[in-house]
Amino acid sequence: MNLTESEIAACSNDFETPFYLYDGDFMEQHYKWLRALTDPAIHFYLSLKANNNLHIVKLFQQWGVGIEVASAGELALALHAGFTADKIIFSGPGKKKSELEFAVGKGIYCIIVESIDELHYIEELAQLENKDVNIAVRINPDQSFGNTAIKMGGVPRQFGIDESMLDSVFDAIGRLRYVKFIGIHVYTGTQNLNADSIIESMKYTVDLGAKIFERYGIVCELINLGGGFGVPYFAHEKPLDIGKITAAVNSYVQHARASLFGQTTFVIESGRFLLAQAAVYVTKVLYRKYSKGEVFIIVDGGMHHHAASTFRGRSIRSNYPMKCIRLQEADWPSEPEKVTIAGPLCTPEDCIGKDIEMPSLYPGDLVYVLNSGAYGLSFSPVHFLGHPTPMEILKREGTHRVIRHRGSAEDLIRNQAALCEI
């Protein structure tokens, strides 16, 4: 992102901390750079789970990206943002019948089916509506691909249908009247920084399409290659070699299109890679204190807004990349010191930085977390302790606009039964 410290400081004067600050111009350059490296036959789908801010999602809609949703709520948001039904795919292992009914009613491009029972539910709903429904099957491959951070395929998982069960899947599909098989989806893991394993998984998916033709005589109209492109958060991590991935995958796709898959739509899904580096989460120092010889800096934001950046449930307790801006008297001591940066919640897991070196910080100074554009607010336990949800601010062409208002104390009460009701 290209946000400057003076810009972040100015925003902290204009808007109440804590807040997310997004650089929409960076998002656009970053997406268009990736788009330019990738064969035009490959379509990008934004994974809404990474960030469900309407205005951000809308930017991607304007740039022609499709969208991958994983709940009825996300589907409603995607439609609200202006995505037409033919640009929406719906995945997830636990879709309720009511959610499938919504998707079938809207006639979205494709439902990604993750179990044989789900196929039957869709058939029932499609029959009621008397319409054909496109589905793709998410396949959990027989093999695993490299050492990825968070594996979601190639190992026993709740996602997709095991490759070894393909005969049963096609047997079931062959007996259904309204379900229309259009293709396959393989997604093997998120936050993958291993280019070779992504390449291997995508090649495997293209080859699986060919295998399906050989075995069942069906040419996939859709081959969803997955993604899982990671970004470096911790000091030991290196950026993904995107040039290597796109070169290899472009070549597999071009080869596939020259033979069996000339009419096939190829898809890559991405949330983290498209968004993470485009935002910071900005907090203000409330207190400076000491405990048993250690310095604690207490800030006004933390786990309830940005769980991923804190130590919540993490076995590896590394710090997210973060910086500070000293706004207090310049003549106060500024020697670097090791500190713990903690949020306002009543749990030791609400810790943004542990043993991190910072210049001396005082109330009113700022601490901001980089790489905060993906799995920030959408991945956080916002009700814990009842603090308001943070504002979100978007920079576009030099202007900063509020794109999500700060929450309020009433949010905690909303939807709870009134005391007089029970």
Ligand SMILES: Cc1ncc(COP(=O)(O)O)c(C=O)c1O
């Ligand atoms: C099926 C599927 N697609 C896409 C994504 C988005 O992954 P990422 O944000 O790593 O690109 C996920 C994340 O868990 C997923 O489960």
